[in-house]
Amino acid sequence: MSTIEKFNEHVMQTYGRLPIVLDKGKKREAVDENGKSYIDFGSGIGTNSLGYCDEKWADAVCAQVRSVQHTSNYYYTTVQADYAKRLCEATGYKNVFFGNSGAEANECAIKIARKYSFDKYGKGRHTIVTLVNSFHGRTIATLSATGQEVFHNYFFPFVDGFVNVTANDIQSLEKLLEEDKTICAVMFEFVQGEGGVNPLTKEFVDMIFALCAEKDILTVADEVQTGIGRTGTLLASEQYGVKPDITSLAKGIAGGVPMGACLASEKCSEVLGKGSHGSTFGGNPIACAGAAAVLDRVCEKGFLDEVNAKSEYFRKKLSEIPEIEGVDGLGLMLGARLKTKKAADILTAASEKGLLILTAKEKLRFLPPLTITYEEIDRGIEILKELLA
Numbered sequence: 001m002s003t004i005e006k007f008n009e010h011v012m013q014t015y016g017r018l019p020i021v022l023d024k025g026k027k028r029e030a031v032d033e034n035g036k037s038y039i040d041f042g043s044g045i046g047t048n049s050l051g052y053c054d055e056k057w058a059d060a061v062c063a064q065v066r067s068v069q070h071t072s073n074y075y076y077t078t079v080q081a082d083y084a085k086r087l088c089e090a091t092g093y094k095n096v097f098f099g100n101s102g103a104e105a106n107e108c109a110i111k112i113a114r115k116y117s118f119d120k121y122g123k124g125r126h127t128i129v130t131l132v133n134s135f136h137g138r139t140i141a142t143l144s145a146t147g148q149e150v151f152h153n154y155f156f157p158f159v160d161g162f163v164n165v166t167a168n169d170i171q172s173l174e175k176l177l178e179e180d181k182t183i184c185a186v187m188f189e190f191v192q193g194e195g196g197v198n199p200l201t202k203e204f205v206d207m208i209f210a211l212c213a214e215k216d217i218l219t220v221a222d223e224v225q226t227g228i229g230r231t232g233t234l235l236a237s238e239q240y241g242v243k244p245d246i247t248s249l250a251k252g253i254a255g256g257v258p259m260g261a262c263l264a265s266e267k268c269s270e271v272l273g274k275g276s277h278g279s280t281f282g283g284n285p286i287a288c289a290g291a292a293a294v295l296d297r298v299c300e301k302g303f304l305d306e307v308n309a310k311s312e313y314f315r316k317k318l319s320e321i322p323e324i325e326g327v328d329g330l331g332l333m334l335g336a337r338l339k340t341k342k343a344a345d346i347l348t349a350a351s352e353k354g355l356l357i358l359t360a361k362e363k364l365r366f367l368p369p370l371t372i373t374y375e376e377i378d379r380g381i382e383i384l385k386e387l388l389a
């Protein structure tokens with residue numbers, strides 16, 4: 001029985017998968033069971049931020065596996081304490097709750113937002129504004145938060161208390177926050193990832209922060225995809241010159257080991273007290289060791305300058321392809337609009353030619369490892385060029 005047959009018989013069929021069995025990875029290339037190599041412009045949806053099996057990262061993770069792999073949160077571990085301190089210092093937040101995924105980080109953010117308001121104003125002020133085309137996860141609450149109707153099916157009833165406004169529509173936002181007195185938070189991605197690599201405008205973000213400050217509404221940034229260097233700054237919020245009350249992180253945070261993190265500013269750092277939240281695996285030592293190795297690298301002098309330089313180069317190369325109408329995004333989170341071809345077809349064709357890419361809505365999406373080289377960008381773009389000719 002082949003791997004794919006076994007898979008299809010015994011793993012739930014919740015994903016549309018390419019018929020590729022990946023066995024190994026090295027640097028920015030994945031290798032399948034037949035020994036064929038692929039340049040990876042997707043990095044496991046932005047999780048393998050240092051590429052495959054980066055040496056320092058792998059050493060840190062393996063050393064942790066051999067020292068203590070898990071303890072439960074009834075005890076303290078040095079690796080979690082050290083990482084939490086570094087992450088808070090690097091991002092300017094007061095404290096953090098660790099989970100294992102983006103959805104879990106957002107669940108925590110939603111709970112903090114609601115309890116912050118409950119503690120201060122009592123019951124009823126619980127509504128969270130999210131944006132049309134957002135994506136916040138696959139649990140029932142984060143699906144409810146997700147502003148895409150296609151996700152609001154089958155699993156009824158969904159969680160109450162989420163309303164949507166269109167991204168970058170300042171007037172609708174103003175109107176909603178003025179009229180609805182039950183709102184406790186506005187939650188958004190600076191660049192919508194799954195929704196199509198759509199950056200928010202500076203004006204819209206400024207308006208969110210101005211209105212929320214005025215009304216004691218919390219700002220919640222879902223930086224699950226944009227965080228930890230992906231957009232060319234440690235957090236995307238830095239480029240917008242704002243400081244959300246809460247920021248959620250996951251995907252690239254630990255270089256491919258599962259981790260989610262919910263960062264709280266001083267104002268809401270004590271909202272969740274003993275017994276109000278938890279996660280068995282949250283802050284797992286192996287994940288913390290991996291995350292510390294990623295943070296060390298991303299904070300090295302010059303690393304993010306390189307990400308920005310490569311972003312420029314990548315964008316320029318994409319823009320030179322005639323079939324590409326335009327390129328959106330920030331840093332190494334890029335989306336290419338196609339003139340006539342279908343992104344899904346290009347994704348399949350690219351994989352056959354040895355290039356792994358992603359799509360987001362009708363765009364081609366690129367989330368290469370932050371350590372990608374110019375030569376690798378060139379090689380990947382060559383393949384794309386051919387396919388888009």
Ligand SMILES: *Cc1c(COP(=O)(O)O)cnc(C)c1O
Pocket residue numbers: 100101102103104106135136137138189193194222223224225250251
């Ligand atoms: C991927 C993603 C999530 C969900 O993360 P999971 O780890 O799959 O739960 C949430 N928000 C954003 C912005 C994402 O890109």
